Amino acid sequence: METLAILRVTLQVALCATLLVAPFALATGWLLARREFPLKAAFETLVALPLILPPTAIGYLLLALLARTGPLPFDPGILFTWKAAVLASAVVAFPLSARTARAAFEAVDPRLESMGRSLGLSRARVLASVTLPLARPGLFAALALAFGRALGEFGATVIVAGNMPGRTQTLALAIFEDIQLGREDRALFLVGLTTAIAFGVLLLVERLQRRRAA
Amino acid sequence: MSLALRLSLPLARFGLDVELETRSRALGVFGPSGSGKTSLLEAVAGWRGARGRIALGGRVLLDSSRGLSLPIEARGIGYVPQEGLLFPHWSVRRNVEAGLARGRGTAARAEVGRVVEVLELGGLLERPANAISGGERQRVALARALCSGPELLLLDEPLASLDLPLRRRVLSFLIRAREAFDVPLVFVSHDPTEVQALCDEVAVLDAGRIVARGSPREALRGILRPHAGFENVLRGRVAAVEAGTAHVEVAPGVALVVPGTGLVAGEDAVLALGADEVLLAMEAPRRISARNVIAARVETVVEGGEGVMLEAALGGETRLWVALTGASMRELGLARGGSVHLVFKTQSVRILSGKT
Numbered sequence: 001m002e003t004l005a006i007l008r009v010t011l012q013v014a015l016c017a018t019l020l021v022a023p024f025a026l027a028t029g030w031l032l033a034r035r036e037f038p039l040k041a042a043f044e045t046l047v048a049l050p051l052i053l054p055p056t057a058i059g060y061l062l063l064a065l066l067a068r069t070g071p072l073p074f075d076p077g078i079l080f081t082w083k084a085a086v087l088a089s090a091v092v093a094f095p096l097s098a099r100t101a102r103a104a105f106e107a108v109d110p111r112l113e114s115m116g117r118s119l120g121l122s123r124a125r126v127l128a129s130v131t132l133p134l135a136r137p138g139l140f141a142a143l144a145l146a147f148g149r150a151l152g153e154f155g156a157t158v159i160v161a162g163n164m165p166g167r168t169q170t171l172a173l174a175i176f177e178d179i180q181l182g183r184e185d186r187a188l189f190l191v192g193l194t195t196a197i198a199f200g201v202l203l204l205v206e207r208l209q210r211r212r213a214a
Numbered sequence: 215m216s217l218a219l220r221l222s223l224p225l226a227r228f229g230l231d232v233e234l235e236t237r238s239r240a241l242g243v244f245g246p247s248g249s250g251k252t253s254l255l256e257a258v259a260g261w262r263g264a265r266g267r268i269a270l271g272g273r274v275l276l277d278s279s280r281g282l283s284l285p286i287e288a289r290g291i292g293y294v295p296q297e298g299l300l301f302p303h304w305s306v307r308r309n310v311e312a313g314l315a316r317g318r319g320t321a322a323r324a325e326v327g328r329v330v331e332v333l334e335l336g337g338l339l340e341r342p343a344n345a346i347s348g349g350e351r352q353r354v355a356l357a358r359a360l361c362s363g364p365e366l367l368l369l370d371e372p373l374a375s376l377d378l379p380l381r382r383r384v385l386s387f388l389i390r391a392r393e394a395f396d397v398p399l400v401f402v403s404h405d406p407t408e409v410q411a412l413c414d415e416v417a418v419l420d421a422g423r424i425v426a427r428g429s430p431r432e433a434l435r436g437i438l439r440p441h442a443g444f445e446n447v448l449r450g451r452v453a454a455v456e457a458g459t460a461h462v463e464v465a466p467g468v469a470l471v472v473p474g475t476g477l478v479a480g481e482d483a484v485l486a487l488g489a490d491e492v493l494l495a496m497e498a499p500r501r502i503s504a505r506n507v508i509a510a511r512v513e514t515v516v517e518g519g520e521g522v523m524l525e526a527a528l529g530g531e532t533r534l535w536v537a538l539t540g541a542s543m544r545e546l547g548l549a550r551g552g553s554v555h556l557v558f559k560t561q562s563v564r565i566l567s568g569k570t
Contacts (some may be wrong), residue, residue, distance in 0.1 A: 111299055114261040117286035118293045119313035119362045134301050 002165065006190070010151065010170040013082055017089035017150040018143055025094055025142060029101025030131075034110070049094040056153025060089055062160045082168050083159035089150035097146035104138020105131065141208040148201040152194070171197075215264045216271055217241070217366065217398070221257050223264040230257075230264075230422040240392060242413030242430065244437075250422040251402040252296075258400070259293050259504040260286040263479045266300065267341055270563070292359030292397070296371045298351040299508045300343040309340040313362020322363060329357045332394045333387055349380040357453055357552035367399040373408060383401055386476075388412060389484055389567045406434050410447035411484050411566050431533060440521035440537040445486045447531065456459055459505070459560055465529035473507035473561050476568025484567035489523065495555040496546055506563075508556045510534070511555075512548055524548065525549050526556055 028047055032040075050058055067085065077086045108131050108132045116126035131138070154172040161168040163177060171194045178187035216383050219237040224347070232368040243251050257264035260283070262274070268276040270291075275284045290473065292313075310330065314322050322569050330336055333353045334372050338346060359367055373381040384407055392399065392412060408431055409416055416433035418426040428435045430447075438444060450464035456466065460474040462483050468486065477483055498507055510526035513533060522537045528534060534556065 048474070100458060109299070111295070114259070114286060115293065115295075115299045116301075116312070117359065118259055118291060120287050120288060121312070122292075130301060142297070200565075 003190070003193075004171055005106060005166045005201045006171055006174045007193070009082060009166070009168065010172075012171055013085045013089055013153075013157075013203075014147050017087040017093060019202035020086060021090040021094050021097055021146050021150075022143055025097035025146060026101050026125075026139060028041050028094075028098040029103075029139075029142065031052065032098070032102045033105035046069075048095050049100050050092055053193040055088075055092055055153065056159060059088060059156035059159030062088055062091065062156060066160065079160055080162045080164070082161065083169065084099045084170050085153075085157045089153040090146075092153050092156055093146040093149040096149050097142040100142035100145055101135075101139055104135040104142060105140060122201050135206045137211045141205045144201055144205045144208065148205070149200070151197060216269075217400070217426070218269045219258065219266065221254065221264045221266040221268065222268055223253065223257055223262065225253055225329060225422060226568070228422045232256060232419070232422070232424055234424060234427075236415060236417075237477060238413070239398055240413045240415070241398075241400045242310075242409040242411050242416040242433075243419055244404065244416050244433065245401060245403055249266045249419045251419055252370055254419070255370050255399070255400065255402060258366075259283065259291050259368055260289050261293075273504050280309070283332060290365040291365075292362055292364030292367045294355045294359050294369045294372045297372050298348075298355040298372075300351055300354055300358075300373075302342075302344040304343055305339065305408070306335065306343055306346065309343050309354055310335065310339070310357045310431070311558070312358055313364075322361070325363070328454045329360045329391075332390055333357050348376050351386050352376065352384050356388070356391060360391065360397065366398060368398045369382070369399060371403055373403070373405070381408075382564070385411060386565075386567055391545055392456035402530065407445045407447060407486055407566075408438065410434070410445075414505050435516075437514060438518075438535060440518050440522050440524035440539075441490060444523075444535060444537070445564075446489060446534045448485045448487065448534070450484050450485065451481050452481050452484055455479050465532035467507060468528050468530075468532070470508070471567060472563040472564060473560060476505050476565055482567070483565065486566050487534065487558065488565040489535045489540045491538045491558050492522075492534065493557040494524070494536060494538060494542070494546065494548070496553075498555045502557070503559075504557050505560045506556070510554055510556050512550055512552045514556060515550060526554060528556075537551075 032044060064070055065072065066076050066079050112130055113126050116130045152172055154176065157170065158173060163169050163173045171190055175187050175190045178190065216237050220231060220233045222231045228266060230253050232254060235387055245251050253262060256262040265278040266276065274282060275289050276282065301312065311326060320475040323459040333351060333356060335357055338350055343535050356372065373384055376384060388422060389411055397502065401410050405554065416430045417424045418433050418436065426436050432548055448464045450462040453463050453469055455474045455477055458474050460477040462472055463469045472485060510528050512524060513527045514525035516523045517540065521537060522543045524536045524538060526534045526536055536556065
């Protein structure tokens with residue numbers, strides 16, 4: 001039963017984090033692939049930053065931001081709930097998925113988009129009927145990667161959401177706790193479970209990317 | 215068509231600087247690869263930014279001095295690029311109908327039917343666009359552009375990606391489409407045969423500038439070289455078809471005997487005849503297997519390094535370039551104004567326009 005609760009929290013957090021990060025990652029990927037603007041290089045670096053920052057640093061920044069005494073004009077009241085874990089996972093998953101989305105958009109020949117417009121389609125129609133369908137496998141791969149990254153999130157999550165069994169304890173947190181407490185058998189079991197899920201996600205990403213190449 | 219352009223845009227190796235005004239039904243832009251032809255078309259279509267002014271009919275598409283540049287979708291220009299650029303995730307039908315969104319209702323649908331018929335696409339419509347051959351792809355790209363109801367069609371070397379036999383086949387479709395649909399076109403190519411077959415007027419582009427302009431005959435004069443495979447393109451009316459050959463009248467009272475494949479009596483025909491395929495005789499040869507012995511007058515003689523290009527007038531406006539060596543010319547004593555007989559075989563004439 002405990003394992004089921006851990007699994008439920010893990011999947012819930014990862015899924016919600018993926019849904020949360022998706023619009024931002026896709027929009028950022030499109031922006032980087034298709035638009036030129038001032039300070040683009042700086043923006044690119046900023047997008048990549050969470051990839052390199054220690055997750056604990058990101059956790060600390062989120063903690064400072066979300067605290068009752070933080071800079072926000074209201075108290076979001078999500079610290080040490082599963083929602084904070086979602087936010088932390090989403091932030092950490094953002095760079096990877098945005099970069100993958102960017103590559104997916106870049107793989108679509110921009111001349112095809114010009115062609116669509118020459119045929120009288122609006123920019124929005126071209127995006128919906130040409131760009132998105134052609135980029136789709138790569139965009140799904142971006143989301144699958146976000147899901148995978150969220151699945152393994154530890155550093156930022158433990159800081160903003162704590163490690164409360166049944167509420168905020170995900171697989172990554174549970175494994176850490178089991179090792180700390182010397183429950184090696186259970187740790188090993190959870191490691192096996194995590195590996196199986198990660199394996200499935202990566203397999204999916206691989207297949208999606210191969211489809212894009214074909 | 216009335217198209218007026220004054221464009222300048224920087225390219226990698228030189229600047230494109232073009233000023234051009236035309237009322238031709240079909241304007242050819244001829245030039246070597248890398249002369250800026252594609253950039254010129256992309257600027258007209260709005261795919262690429264440029265400075266200057268473009269007016270099509272009464273509409274101004276670009277006027278950078280007033281900060282005006284119509285977006286691509288408002289330009290009403292059909293584009294057929296070298297690589298076709300079909301939407302790979304759609305069927306042929308959906309590609310062809312993509313431009314119907316421009317919205318002209320049932321009239322546009324009827325037009326689709328006619329385009330599909332003229333370009334013989336009926337059997338392809340349900341196929342995925344990424345599963346058809348190169349020649350089919352270019353026909354679909356042309357159909358798609360025609361069906362979007364454009365006011366001007368830009369064809370960017372639509373045959374260059376095809377091998378020679380296929381090129382000739384697709385060229386016949388282009389000639390047919392030009393006859394069947396009343397859309398003015400700009401046709402970019404570095405193939406003199408194609409340019410002559412499709413265009414009323416030619417601008418020769420070199421390193422971003424127009425260096426010659428006029429009828430195909432005048433404009434291409436500068437690139438004529440003896441023994442370099444130059445083909446004459448002749449237009450005429452099919453007088454009769456019999457036993458595998460056809461008689462095509464290319465000048466008043468002058469009929470050529472040509473292969474009959476795909477020709478129909480009473481229709482127009484476009485023919486090609488290589489400058490190297492024609493023999494010259496000072497007197498009409500008799501008892502000879504070649505079916506074409508045509509009396510002509512020497513109009514122009516251009517001596518080049520490798521030989522001589524001689525322009526023969528057949529009557530009316532019809533002219534033919536013939537390549538020969540300098541020695542032949544001296545031996546025959548050929549000079550401007552003299553009479554000659556042009557001799558060539560039936561099979562030396564290729565039919566560019568016929569149904570295949």
